[in-house]
Amino acid sequence: MLSKSDVMALMQESIDSLKRSGLIETALPVSDGAVLLGQESSLDSMGFVTFITDVEERLNRKTGKDVYIVLTDLQDKYPGAAQLSGAMFAEYLVSLAAS
Numbered sequence: 001m002l003s004k005s006d007v008m009a010l011m012q013e014s015i016d017s018l019k020r021s022g023l024i025e026t027a028l029p030v031s032d033g034a035v036l037l038g039q040e041s042s043l044d045s046m047g048f049v050t051f052i053t054d055v056e057e058r059l060n061r062k063t064g065k066d067v068y069i070v071l072t073d074l075q076d077k078y079p080g081a082a083q084l085s086g087a088m089f090a091e092y093l094v095s096l097a098a099s
Helices: 005-019 047-063 073-078 086-097
Strands: 035-037
Touching: 005 047, 005 086, 035 047, 047 086, 073 086
Parallel strands: none
Antiparallel strands: none
16 A cells, blocks of 8 residues: 555656656655645646646556556545645545556
8 A cells, every 4th residue: 555655756756757857847855835726836737737647657557457547536525625736635645556
């Protein structure tokens, strides 16, 4: 079972990879308060979609399962949230990995 810290490290690996490849320009330290989606996010729409896809692939390799990130599930889990934080996304990923 993956812990929150495992998932946060996985998310950071993904961000670092996107930075190295030039898909995002600024480094984003993944933390509980990091804004991944919404106002103040360092990720543009293309960067966010690529980040989600990359995290999903990494999570699949790490768990050995077919795990799918469904953005509407995040909306249901956090209704009315104006931003997606690192903590919110990590919590969601931990629950996906456990199911």
